[in-house]
Amino acid sequence: MYVAGSFRWADDTFPLIDPTDGAVIGAVPEAPRELVDEAVRAARGALAGPWGSMSVGDRSAALRRIADGIAARFGDFVDTEVRETGKPRALAETMDIPRAIDNFRAYADLLYARRDSTFHTVSPQGEALNYTVRRPLGVVAVISPWNLPLLLLSWKVAPALAAGNAVVAKPSEETPGTAALLAEVIHEAGLPPGAFNLLHGHGAGAAGEFLTSHPEVDAIAFTGESATGSAIMRAAADHVTPVSFELGGKNAALVFADADFEAAVEGTLRSAFTHSGQICLCTERVYVERPIYDEFVAALGERARKLAGYGPMISAQHRDKVLSYYRLAVEEGATVVAGGGIPDFGDDRDQGFHVEPTVLTGLPSTARTVREEIFGPVCHVAPFDTEDEAVRLANDSAYGLAATVWTTNLSRAHRVAPRVEAGIVWVNCWNLRDLRTPFGGVKASGIGREGGEYSLDFFSEPVNVCVRI
Numbered sequence: 001m002y003v004a005g006s007f008r009w010a011d012d013t014f015p016l017i018d019p020t021d022g023a024v025i026g027a028v029p030e031a032p033r034e035l036v037d038e039a040v041r042a043a044r045g046a047l048a049g050p051w052g053s054m055s056v057g058d059r060s061a062a063l064r065r066i067a068d069g070i071a072a073r074f075g076d077f078v079d080t081e082v083r084e085t086g087k088p089r090a091l092a093e094t095m096d097i098p099r100a101i102d103n104f105r106a107y108a109d110l111l112y113a114r115r116d117s118t119f120h121t122v123s124p125q126g127e128a129l130n131y132t133v134r135r136p137l138g139v140v141a142v143i144s145p146w147n148l149p150l151l152l153l154s155w156k157v158a159p160a161l162a163a164g165n166a167v168v169a170k171p172s173e174e175t176p177g178t179a180a181l182l183a184e185v186i187h188e189a190g191l192p193p194g195a196f197n198l199l200h201g202h203g204a205g206a207a208g209e210f211l212t213s214h215p216e217v218d219a220i221a222f223t224g225e226s227a228t229g230s231a232i233m234r235a236a237a238d239h240v241t242p243v244s245f246e247l248g249g250k251n252a253a254l255v256f257a258d259a260d261f262e263a264a265v266e267g268t269l270r271s272a273f274t275h276s277g278q279i280c281l282c283t284e285r286v287y288v289e290r291p292i293y294d295e296f297v298a299a300l301g302e303r304a305r306k307l308a309g310y311g312p313m314i315s316a317q318h319r320d321k322v323l324s325y326y327r328l329a330v331e332e333g334a335t336v337v338a339g340g341g342i343p344d345f346g347d348d349r350d351q352g353f354h355v356e357p358t359v360l361t362g363l364p365s366t367a368r369t370v371r372e373e374i375f376g377p378v379c380h381v382a383p384f385d386t387e388d389e390a391v392r393l394a395n396d397s398a399y400g401l402a403a404t405v406w407t408t409n410l411s412r413a414h415r416v417a418p419r420v421e422a423g424i425v426w427v428n429c430w431n432l433r434d435l436r437t438p439f440g441g442v443k444a445s446g447i448g449r450e451g452g453e454y455s456l457d458f459f460s461e462p463v464n465v466c467v468r469i
Contacts, residue, residue, distance in 0.1 A: 003198075005187070005193025010029035010032060010035065012029070015027060016084070019086040021352045028200050028201075030201045030207065031201040036168075036199060040139055042194035049192060060108040060111045060112065062161070063108035064104070064108045077092075077178055084175040086312040107455075114456065118130070128469055132463065134456075134463070135463060136165040137459060138218030138219070139217050141211045143169075144171050145172050146171075149172065155455075161195065167195070167197065169196070173203075175314075179198055218242075219459070220232060220242070221243075221459075223246040226399075244448040245446045245448065247444060248375070248445060249280050251399070251402045252283070252287060252397070252420070253287065254403070256405075256409070257289040259407050268379070270430060271283040272304075273307060273357045276357075277357075277378060278376070281431055284379050284380065285382075285393075285394075286380065287383070287394065288382070293381075300359055300379075300381065304337075304338040304359050311354075313355060318375070321374075322376035322377075325376070325378065333367075335361045336359075336360060337359040339357050339377070339378070343356050358379075360378065360379070365382075395420065400423065402423065403420045403424070404425070405425060405426070413428075435451055436452035437452065439451040
């Protein structure tokens with residue numbers, strides 16, 4: 001852990017598990033309440049000291065040093081990400097670590113692109129000049145998940161630091177390694193003590209709860225499951241603490257008969273099974289126009305059965321949860337087109353937490369398997385007959401994070417996309433991201449938006465100054 005500019009340990013620890021083979025690969029310290037208090041005090045002290053008075057140019061330079069530090073240790077970050085998550089190495093090398101570097105560089109640039117508003121006011125009360133300035137919120141708690149550990153941690157830490165806040169971060173207890181490496185990079189980048197602090201530990205009744213319910217925390221940024229978000233919101237309510245939440249999803253794909261069939265099948269295969277479905281943006285509900293429905297199901301099922309190297313579930317507990325939904329789907333009357341069980345590798349991976357990529361059909365929209373987030377390599381495919389029905393099915397969910405629309409009809413794409421109740425709608429692609437665009441969901445999928453100016457707006461507070469002329 002990293003508090004007040006120095007690295008710390010704790011008397012209590014818990015094991016770190018490699019999900020690929022179930023082996024214990026390390027120990028993780030559990031932060032006691034006293035250390036959480038110290039981290040928050042250190043953050044408060046940094047705001048009152050050199051960090052709080054640092055110029056925009058110096059903050060921007062610090063973010064660039066952090067980005068360069070991650071790039072210099074690229075292999076260490078990739079190795080740690082792969083070891084702790086079990087994800088394919090290619091995914092860590094092309095998405096997780098590069099995007100983390102981009103996050104720090106992007107916010108170093110955005111600091112110079114920010115413009116304050118100015119208004120010349122003439123009214124019966126007099127003439128005045130109104131202008132806005134933005135100030136940091138203060139001490140920001142950042143809670144990040146296990147599926148994209150460094151990417152989603154940096155997605156919050158970079159704009160929070162850019163806006164001048166002091167950060168106390170707690171990564172998932174299951175993937176602490178890249179956060180610890182980031183603390184080393186930040187230390188070497190020379191940020192003042194307390195500007196960034198890192199704690200490890202569990203959530204409820206432990207470091208996560210101690211941090212999010214702390215009366216000296218000025219804002220909370222959290223990515224994770226919706227139930228945890230609800231618990232954090234209840235804790236934040238006691239102090240009216242601002243929150244930014246990116247929560248769960250039960251994302252839909254709409255495949256129209258005029259779609260490029262090959263692109264739609266491959267795109268859905270990717271959106272359903274990348275990182276074994278353990279990405280909040282993954283597709284779990286697929287709706288296909290009836291004329292191509294049977295052909296699409298057959299093609300998707302065939303390719304799902306041939307998938308290899310897709311990685312394990314993050315833990316034994318999560319594997320058991322996903323398998324319980326596989327059993328539930330059968331109990332609810334599903335047809336298992338592909339998968340539905342545990343793969344047999346014949347090597348050490350059989351001791352890990354793998355499940356088969358699974359394609360289901362035949363369930364009504366009321367089935368729990370169709371309505372509840374599973375967060376594994378599984379999708380249910382159902383037919384539709386009209387454009388209106390497709391939109392209705394996509395919107396028939398408590399969640400609203402992301403969706404995909406597959407069609408070659410440009411007019412239809414522009415009609416359908418705005419009608420889907422989701423924060424992000426991709427047309428003929430999936431997970432094609434621009435870091436400047438708003439990211440977030442509606443309904444149970446979250447509160448607020450992240451990315452570009454949207455993150456800087458959350459992590460800072462506008463102040464209007466009115467000067468009578």
